[in-house]
Amino acid sequence: MKWISPFRLARLGMLSMNRRNVDYIARYNDRASYPLVDNKLRTKLLAADYGVATPGLKQVIRLQHDIPRFREQADQLGSLAIKPAKGSGGKGIVVITGRDGDRFLKGSGNAVDLAFLERHLSNILAGLYSLGGSPDVAIVEDLIECSPQLNEQSFEGVPDIRIVVFQGYPVMAMLRLASHASDGKANLHQGAIGVGLDIGTGSALHAVQFNRTVHTHPDTGLPLNRLSIPDWRTLLLMASRCYDATGLGYMGADMVIDATDGPMLLELNARPGLAIQMANGQGLLPRLRHIEALRRPHLTAEERVDYAMGRFGAPLMSPANPEPEPVSSP
Amino acid sequence: MRSRRPFYAGVFILLITGILLSALRHYELDIPWLPGDQQTTWLVEARIDFEAVGDPVRASLNLPEQPPGFRVLSEQAASPGYGFSVVRKQGLRRGEWSIRQATGPQTLYFKAQFTRDPEQGTPVSQPPPAPEPVFWEEPQATAVDQVLSVARQRSSTPESLTRELIKLIRSSDPDQNASLLLTENDTHDLLPELLRHAGIPARTVGGLVLENARRLQPLKPFLEIHNGERWLTFNPRTGDQGVPDNVLLWRRDATSLLDVMGGEASEVNFSMMRQTIPALSLARSEATQEGLGFLSLYQLPVEEQGMFRTLLLLPLGALVVAFMRIIIGVRTSGTFMPVLIAVAFLQTSLLPGLVTFIAVVTVGLLLRGYLSSLNLLLVSRIATLIILVIFISAGISIVGYQMGFNPGMTVTFFPMVILAWTIERMSILWEEEGAREVVVQGAGSLIVAVLAYLVMQAPLVGHLTFNFPELHLVVLAAILLLGRYTGYKLSELHRFEPMSEHEP
Ligand SMILES: Nc1ncnc2c1ncn2[C@@H]1O[C@H](COP(=O)(O)OP(=O)(O)O)[C@@H](O)[C@H]1O
Numbered sequence: 159m160k161w162i163s164p165f166r167l168a169r170l171g172m173l174s175m176n177r178r179n180v181d182y183i184a185r186y187n188d189r190a191s192y193p194l195v196d197n198k199l200r201t202k203l204l205a206a207d208y209g210v211a212t213p214g215l216k217q218v219i220r221l222q223h224d225i226p227r228f229r230e231q232a233d234q235l236g237s238l239a240i241k242p243a244k245g246s247g248g249k250g251i252v253v254i255t256g257r258d259g260d261r262f263l264k265g266s267g268n269a270v271d272l273a274f275l276e277r278h279l280s281n282i283l284a285g286l287y288s289l290g291g292s293p294d295v296a297i298v299e300d301l302i303e304c305s306p307q308l309n310e311q312s313f314e315g316v317p318d319i320r321i322v323v324f325q326g327y328p329v330m331a332m333l334r335l336a337s338h339a340s341d342g343k344a345n346l347h348q349g350a351i352g353v354g355l356d357i358g359t360g361s362a363l364h365a366v367q368f369n370r371t372v373h374t375h376p377d378t379g380l381p382l383n384r385l386s387i388p389d390w391r392t393l394l395l396m397a398s399r400c401y402d403a404t405g406l407g408y409m410g411a412d413m414v415i416d417a418t419d420g421p422m423l424l425e426l427n428a429r430p431g432l433a434i435q436m437a438n439g440q441g442l443l444p445r446l447r448h449i450e451a452l453r454r455p456h457l458t459a460e461e462r463v464d465y466a467m468g469r470f471g472a473p474l475m476s477p478a479n480p481e482p483e484p485v486s487s488p
Numbered sequence: 489m490r491s492r493r494p495f496y497a498g499v500f501i502l503l504i505t506g507i508l509l510s511a512l513r514h515y516e517l518d519i520p521w522l523p524g525d526q527q528t529t530w531l532v533e534a535r536i537d538f539e540a541v542g543d544p545v546r547a548s549l550n551l552p553e554q555p556p557g558f559r560v561l562s563e564q565a566a567s568p569g570y571g572f573s574v575v576r577k578q579g580l581r582r583g584e585w586s587i588r589q590a591t592g593p594q595t596l597y598f599k600a601q602f603t604r605d606p607e608q609g610t611p612v613s614q615p616p617p618a619p620e621p622v623f624w625e626e627p628q629a630t631a632v633d634q635v636l637s638v639a640r641q642r643s644s645t646p647e648s649l650t651r652e653l654i655k656l657i658r659s660s661d662p663d664q665n666a667s668l669l670l671t672e673n674d675t676h677d678l679l680p681e682l683l684r685h686a687g688i689p690a691r692t693v694g695g696l697v698l699e700n701a702r703r704l705q706p707l708k709p710f711l712e713i714h715n716g717e718r719w720l721t722f723n724p725r726t727g728d729q730g731v732p733d734n735v736l737l738w739r740r741d742a743t744s745l746l747d748v749m750g751g752e753a754s755e756v757n758f759s760m761m762r763q764t765i766p767a768l769s770l771a772r773s774e775a776t777q778e779g780l781g782f783l784s785l786y787q788l789p790v791e792e793q794g795m796f797r798t799l800l801l802l803p804l805g806a807l808v809v810a811f812m813r814i815i816i817g818v819r820t821s822g823t824f825m826p827v828l829i830a831v832a833f834l835q836t837s838l839l840p841g842l843v844t845f846i847a848v849v850t851v852g853l854l855l856r857g858y859l860s861s862l863n864l865l866l867v868s869r870i871a872t873l874i875i876l877v878i879f880i881s882a883g884i885s886i887v888g889y890q891m892g893f894n895p896g897m898t899v900t901f902f903p904m905v906i907l908a909w910t911i912e913r914m915s916i917l918w919e920e921e922g923a924r925e926v927v928v929q930g931a932g933s934l935i936v937a938v939l940a941y942l943v944m945q946a947p948l949v950g951h952l953t954f955n956f957p958e959l960h961l962v963v964l965a966a967i968l969l970l971g972r973y974t975g976y977k978l979s980e981l982h983r984f985e986p987m988s989e990h991e992p
């Protein structure tokens with residue numbers, strides 16, 4: 159077992175789980191806003207009001223007797239994704255990429271029939287995938303076709319971009335690529351690859367798998383350091399607007415880039431994890447403290463994004479831009 | 489940023505209050521800090537139940553007086569609305585409760601505290617007038633004569649005669665005469681009558697077998713004879729002479745234990761509890777109802793005291809969980825599940841508890857694997873699991889019992905619903921994160937549970953939490969402080985170790 163001293167971690171500015179909970183989530187996130195992000199349908203509708211694109215909503219199935227409607231329209235629906243509104247961790251998400259006669263092709267290549275999808279829908283309604291088993295609704299939305307540039311990097315599934323937004327400022331970002339080890343899921347602790355992204359440009363900084371530095375994708379063999387995200391500023395702007403929409407001071411925005419429709423919001427998270435620091439090779443604390451110490455916060459998403467891009471872009475905190483004095487000590 | 493000063497001030501006040509109060513009680517009431525310098529005392533509670541019929545009620549209970557081998561420390565009657573007094577009737581101590589009028593079920597309590605004192609023997613007493621020969625009908629009269637003459641032949645003193653008689657009557661294969669007498673008489677009446685017939689003063693007395701935390705105990709009959717100098721006690725079941733160390737003679741004469749006027753269906757039974765507190769200070773704290781004595785949990789009925797003992801340990805368990813999760817970073821399945829498991833361990837003791845817990849959860853996980861293929865809804869899945877857990881527990885108990893392990897029985901101490909939830913969580917974890925995570929979290933939960941158990945079973949902890957309940961304010965302060973700890977967990981020092989390569 160290898161260890162690192164807490165003083166070195168503090169010097170690196172690593173945000174700890176306890177501090178995240180006490181100093182950031184408890185202080186900046188209003189409990190009343192949690193339902194907005196814990197329910198993907200509400201997030202979706204809310205995001206639309208704030209000009210943040212989300213995957214097109216095809217259908218909402220609220221009750222058991224809505225399921226026949228799904229059956230009637232299934233033929234015109236084409237490729238789609240079904241997900242529980244209150245799901246988490248990828249549970250209950252079925253991605254249908256195409257048709258094979260009567261049968262539907264799942265993202266993994268397996269074919270399923272209509273009866274399977276109907277049973278899946280009724281399981282979602284019964285709360286099989288929601289937290290605590292409470293009744294849920296099923297969302298049927300457009301399939302996201304990953305832009306080819308990113309697609310070749312991901313082993314399976316759509317890669318998503320996690321942006322930590324603090325008081326409306328995008329402070330840190332990473333790209334999550336599914337790998338063979340993670341079984342097509344973009345979950346870091348299951349072996350997905352986390353690529354830290356430069357807030358200034360959207361290009362790769364550093365990459366980890368299972369917390370260890372990697373330079374190439376273990377499945378595709380492609381180098382990870384040449385990655386760069388298109389439409390970077392738009393992406394940050396959307397993430398920043400989510401703050402205006404939800405009022406959550408400390409959150410994670412999960413974004414995807416669709417081949418035709420560009421950047422979109424997939425979901426919001428009121429308790430974003432700490433692994434993003436490992437992917438970036440940098441701690442969050444200096445950036446969070448910097449924002450906390452701002453005398454006059456910027457009012458619009460554009461101002462905040464431009465400030466963050468200039469401020470947190472690599473090289474981090476150049477000596478030309480001295481840090482403002484922190485208002486309070488930890 | 490909100491000021492943290494009020495928070496820390498609050499914590500400080502809690503800390504100081506807790507420590508000051510317990511220090512005060514320590515000095516004022518002489519309750520010692522350590523469990524070491526303590527004496528074992530027995531708190532015995534007689535509970536009288538009867539149905540009042542709407543008339544004036546008078547209940548009278550025989551009270552112990554100088555029971556051999558014990559010293560009485562304190563006595564106390566609790567009975568709402570009743571007047572109580574200790575009276576002496578024909579030289580006998582009785583507690584009398586009275587009320588003008590009462591209807592419905594009534595409960596009266598009499599509590600007494602004893603400490604063992606081997607010095608305390610049976611006092612010399614005037615022999616009662618020599619008993620008249622008992623009148624027996626034929627053919628019993630002949631049988632009595634025969635039995636007595638057999639016993640007399642083998643004995644020389646009243647004591648040995650008594651022993652021989654008990655042997656004859658209690659023999660696994662009694663002779664014809666003894667059998668005849670036994671079919672006509674109750675054994676406990678027969679022995680004293682035989683002895684009285686032989687001219688030896690004899691009586692049946694009632695003794696209480698002292699075992700910790702027993703409830704609803706009856707008095708057990710013992711035989712006493714007077715040898716001309718003092719009363720001698722015999723166990724009528726074994727013939728052993730003397731009062732066993734763990735028997736408290738409650739009723740020393742032949743009069744009734746309980747008389748109730750104005751009530752029906754009356755009964756009395758006893759609960760008892762072993763306590764470790766110095767007799768002196770206890771007597772004082774019982775006496776000082778005013779002052780800090782009112783904080784004492786010893787004033788509660790014995791049954792409730794037992795409950796509070798466990799209850800007051802829970803905060804310590806919670807503290808252990810908070811520490812392990814916040815400072816160490818151990819992952820457990822279910823936040824406070826480990827505390828509940830630890831409480832079960834308190835009843836079962838560690839090793840049997842661990843074995844049964846692991847057995848139930850493992851079997852449950854295997855069965856749950858099948859359940860998940862049925863696609864049940866959560867509520868019915870858990871309900872099914874609860875039933876399965878009960879079946880598994882019953883199975884383990886039976887198998888354990890057949891193999892001669894008493895621990896098999898201990899499985900009932902585990903909260904079944906918690907077990908079912910644990911199995912459910914573990915199984916979902918297995919499906920979603922793999923077996924590794926199940927082992928990590930399962931082991932984490934068990935480690936925390938064992939630690940919590942070790943803390944809660946420590947005699948010092950049990951002593952402090954029960955005798956100084958105000959110390960829980962200190963525990964509360966510690967938990968509040970932990971809740972504001974923003975430093976790294978021990979586990980993070982390992983998790984974030986790869987960051988060392990990024991150090992400038
Ligand atoms: N509309 C979609 N099209 C294609 N893939 C999707 C779609 N929605 C979700 N996914 C896939 O499912 C994963 C999890 O989706 P997300 O909305 O983040 O749900 P969760 O809260 O369960 O993590 C995404 O990372 C993506 O790979």
Ligand SMILES: [Mg+2]
Pocket residue numbers: 247248412425
């Ligand atoms: Mg997600």
